[in-house]
Amino acid sequence: MVLLASMMLMMAQGTSPEVVAGLGTTQITHVRVIDGTGRAPIENATVTLRDGKIAGIGPSGKTAVKGAKVIDGMGKTVMPGIINAHGHLALVNGTKNDADYYTREHVLDELRQYERYGVTTMLSLGLNRDLVYQIRAEQRAGKLDGASVFVADRGIGVPDGMPPIPHEGDQLYQPKTPEEARKDVDEAAGRHTDFVKIWVDDLYGTKPKMSPSVAQAVIEEAHKDGVPAAAHVFALSDAKGLVGFGVNVLAHSVRDSAVDAELLNAMKTKGVFYLPTLTVDESFFTYAEHPGWMQSEFFKNALTPEAYTMLTSAEYADKVKKDSLTAQHRKDFEQARKNMKAAYDAGVKVGFGTDSGASVYRVPGFAEHHELAMLVEAGLTPMQAIRAATETNASLLGISKKTGTLTVGKDADLILLGGNPLDDIRNTEKIVGVWHEGREVANPAGR
Template sequence: MVYRLAFLIVTGLFIGCSSQEILDVDKVIENVHVISMGDEEIQQDRSVLIKDDRIQQVIKRGEVAVADTVERIDGNGGYLIPGLAEMHAHIPSRDASREYIDDVLFLYLANGITTIRGMLGDPLHLKLREQAAQNELLSPHIYTSGPGFGGNIESTEQARQRVRDQHEAGYNFLKIFPGPSLEEYNAIADEANAAGIEFSGHIPASVGLQRALEAGQTTIDHLDKYVEALVTDSSSIQEVEDPGVIYFGMHLTPYINRDRIQEVAQMTAEASTWNVPTQALSEHVLGPDSPEELSQRPEFQYMPDEMVNNWIGSKQSITGHEGFTTELAEQYLQLRRDILKTLHEADAGLLLGSDAPQIFNVPGFSVHHELRYIVEAGLTPYEAIQTGTVNPAEYLGKTQDRGTIAEGKVADMVLLEENPLDDISNSSSIAGVMYRGNWLSKEEIDKRLSEIAAKYE
C-alpha cells in the first residue's frame, strides 16, 4: 500500500509538471499588465504566449513553464495594448527613393502602428503590401487605395473604367479627392458599389455630406463637408476668393447652426459611414503654436529639412492671410472637437488617423498627438484607444484577427512603460513593438531612429 501511494504521488507530480510545460510556442512576453481592449479591465501580472504570428494564450505569470528555447521578453511591469492603426497614412510613391520609403514605414512601426491605410495609392504599394505580409521589410500591415479620383476625370465612363481597373488591380479601396463633378462622383459610387470596392476620403464640393452618406461612402476623412452641412442659411456668407482661409470650411464657422450637429451625427450613424477626423492636422496648422515651435519637436529630426521648411511655410501662409484670426481658428477647432464628440456619442464610428507625412505630422509620432486631441475633444483614453484598435478591426472586417489581445489573434501588440488609461500621453512611452509575431525591442528602435536622424544632420 505504501509503495502504491508513493507511486501515485510521483506520477501525479510528473503529470502536474508536464501539464505546465508548453513546448509549442516561440516567444513569451512576461511580467506585463494587459489592456486587451476587450473591456476596460487591466489584467495584472500576465504572460502572453506567442507561436508564429498568433497569440496562443494570455495567462497569469508563472502559471505555466515554458521551454528554455523559447524567447523570453521581459515586460518590466509595463502595459501591453493591441497594435495601433493609422487609418489616414501616406506611403511615399515610387518617385521617392526606396530608402526614404523604408524609413517612413519604419517610423510608423516604431510608434506602435501595426496597420496603416495608405490614402494615396501607387502601383508600388501593392508590392509593398505583399512584402510586408511576408515579413520582407519592417512595415505595418498595409491597406492601400489606388491613385486618387480628383479633377483629372474626363468623363463618367472614364471614371467607371478607372474603378474597374483599380478593383481588378487589387487595391483595397478607392480614394476620392476634391474635384469630381456630381455626375462623376455618382458614376464612381455606382460602379464601386457594383464591384464591391469601398470608396473613401474627401467629399467633392459638388456632392456634399448628405449625398456622400446616401451613396455609401465608407469613410469621410478630415470631417470634410461637416461644417458646410451645418450652415442652414447661406445668404449671409461673404464670398471668399482666396483658399488660404478655406480650410475644411473654417471660414463658414460664424454661419453654422449648432443645433444641427446632433442631426448630422445621427445621419452619419444611420448611414454606417466612418469618420477619420485627422484632428492633429487641423490643430497643428491652425493652433496657437508657432511653426518654429512645432518644428522643434524631437520627431522632426527624422524628416528631411526641405519637407519641414515647406511645412513651416504652409502654416505661415495660412495664418498670415488677412482673413485669418486666432479667434476664428479657435472657434473652428472647438467646432471640430464638438462634431467629433457628437459623432462618438451617436455611435457613428471613429477611426484613428492623423494624415502623415503632412503639415507638422511626422509618420507614427503624429498618431500619439491625434490620440491626445481626441481625448481633449471629450473621449476617455480608453475610447480614444478604441479608435485605433477595436474600431479599425471592425471597419476592416478583421475582428477575428485584430483589435484586441486574445487567444488566436495576430500578435500585433505594443509594450508601453506607463498606463495609457491614466494619461493618454503614455501611449508614446513605447518599450517595444510586436508585429505579426516579430519582436522589435526599444534598443532596436532607438538604433534605427538614430540612423535615420543622422541622414538629416
C-alpha cells in the first residue's frame, strides 16, 4: 500500500521509478548561472541536481552535500536546456528529403542529436507519423532518452499546395472544406496532439493558398478540442487574419513587408507567440558564401559527410548564385530581422524556433545555436535571446512549471558551457556537459 502510494505520487509528479532510480546528487560548483528568466547572472554559485530535479542554487562553499558527485564549474556557465518550438523529425535522408525516412530509428537518432547539442525539448511542428506518439509516451514514462518531444501531429496543408516537402498520406492532411478540416483536427486531438499546425502561404504565388474559411475552421476546432494552433506564415495580411481567428503561434517571421502597429497590438492583446526562424531565410544562401563556422567540428559533426560535401561544393555555390530566388531570400532575411526586433520592442512574446530538420540546409542541434547568434545580430541582447529559447518557449509549450528556467524544483535540464554567452553568444557552442531531467547526456557536442 505504501509502495503503491509512493509510485502514484511519482507518477503524479511526471517521473517514473526508472528515471528516479540511481541519479543521485550532482553539484556544479563555482559556476556562473544564467537562469533563463532574464535576471542578471549569479556568479560563483553551486547548482545541486538531485533525483532529476534542481535541488538548490546557492553560494559555493556553503551548500556542499556529502557524497555528491562534484563538478568544478570555475570559469564556466550553466544555462537552461534549449527549447526549440519549431523543428521537424526524420524528413531528411543524407542530402535529400525522403518521405520514407520517418521511422522510429531515425526519429530517435534526431532526438538524441538535439539532446547532445543541448536542445533538451523540441516541438516537431507537423509532418509526423503516428509512431511519434509511442516515442513521446515512452519518454514521458521515463523509458527513453533524447530531447523531450512535443508534436503537432501530421499538420493541415492545402490540396496541391503547401507544404512543399515530400510526404506520405499518413503525414499530412489536405482538407478541401472547413468540414473536412474540422474532422482532421478532431482526429489529431484524439491522438492527444500537443499542437495543431497549418500552412497558410502560397510560396511566392506558386501554390494554391489555404482559404481563410479552412484556416478559421482549423483554429476554432483545435480550441474546441483544447489544443493550441500554430501557423506557417509569410505575409502580413495572412498573419493579421490568423491572429484574428485566434491562432496561438506564428511559426515563422512575417517577411513580405514591415510588421505594423495593428498586427503587433493584436498579438500583444491576445498573447500570440512569434517565432522568427531567421535561420530559414539565411539557410538558402549562407552555405554558398563558406562562412568560417562551416569549418567547425560543431557544425561538421551535426550533418552527414554527404551533406557536408554537398554544401561546401563549388557546384552548390554556383547553383545558389544562379538561382533567381536567392535575391528574394536575402530580402526576406533582412525583413525578418527587422520584424523580429520590432515585435520584440513592441512587447510581443518572441519565442524561439529554427525549422531544423525540414531540409538538409537546417541542421538539427547546430541550427539552434546559430539562431541564437542571429537573434543577437538582429538586435536582441544575448540574455534576451537565451530567454526566448528557454523561459518564453516553456511558456509557449505550457511546461513552465516543469522546465525552461534554472529554478529549484524544476527538471534538471541544463547546459554547462566553457565560456560566457553574455560576452559572446557563440559561447553557447562551447558545450562541456548536458543534463536532461537530471541524466548526464553522453557525448555532448562541443566546440
